[in-house]
Amino acid sequence: MSRKQVKGEYIETDTGNKVSRKAILIGTQHIMLGGKTVIQAEAMIRGDLARTAQPAAGSAPAPGSNTAVAIGRYCYLSKGCCLRPPGRIYKGPFTFLPLRLGDHVFIGEGTIVQAATVGSHVHIGQGVVIGEFAIIKDYVRILDGTVVPSNMVIPSFSIVAGQPARVVGEVPEGGHEAFELRELYKTVGNNPQPIPA
Numbered sequence: 001m002s003r004k005q006v007k008g009e010y011i012e013t014d015t016g017n018k019v020s021r022k023a024i025l026i027g028t029q030h031i032m033l034g035g036k037t038v039i040q041a042e043a044m045i046r047g048d049l050a051r052t053a054q055p056a057a058g059s060a061p062a063p064g065s066n067t068a069v070a071i072g073r074y075c076y077l078s079k080g081c082c083l084r085p086p087g088r089i090y091k092g093p094f095t096f097l098p099l100r101l102g103d104h105v106f107i108g109e110g111t112i113v114q115a116a117t118v119g120s121h122v123h124i125g126q127g128v129v130i131g132e133f134a135i136i137k138d139y140v141r142i143l144d145g146t147v148v149p150s151n152m153v154i155p156s157f158s159i160v161a162g163q164p165a166r167v168v169g170e171v172p173e174g175g176h177e178a179f180e181l182r183e184l185y186k187t188v189g190n191n192p193q194p195i196p197a
Helices: 175-179 181-184
Strands: 011-012 019-022 023-028 029-034 043-047 070-074 087-089 092-097 097-101 103-105 122-124 158-161 165-171
Touching: 122 175
Parallel strands: 023 043, 029 070, 070 097, 103 122
Antiparallel strands: 011 019, 087 092, 158 165
16 A cells, blocks of 8 residues: 655745745746745735736737746745736726846745836845835845835845835945845755755
8 A cells, every 4th residue: 555645835846946835826827937936825926917918910929928927046935925916007908017026036924016127136024015116126125114115216235114115225245145045945845954054
């Protein structure tokens, strides 16, 4: 009599993504994961809010043009966060535009992201709200409880805090290693490794 393999808390894909069985992914055909991304329990990704605008008459849609949420490599989506594509009226009807995350992006617990673009090596704290069509450049740290207004552009190497958000500091030289998420990735999953001392 063979034993049934025990299901772990995470589903691990061929590209190394670790997705909690308790994560809420809606519209998975419109969600693209770059690889080695961790999605914790109760994290929600709204892929169902995909672009509804039709391509110009006579032209074929570009491949991947209907991706609602694109996530880079080594991203970490904490418990209870929500990624939601921004929406607006575009050429008549209301439509959603894609939400793109770069590589090594950490999103804290209970954070809501509706940005147009989040660059690479970005750390977003707990309970942050990022308004629609905000653009966050590379190497940015957004502190806990910050509210980033819609359409705000946050420059590279900034530390941002407040309600509404404002730049309160600069990422120091040599402080870029703190944005690497490879070690954090290894500590999650069905066979976690301890963080090296």
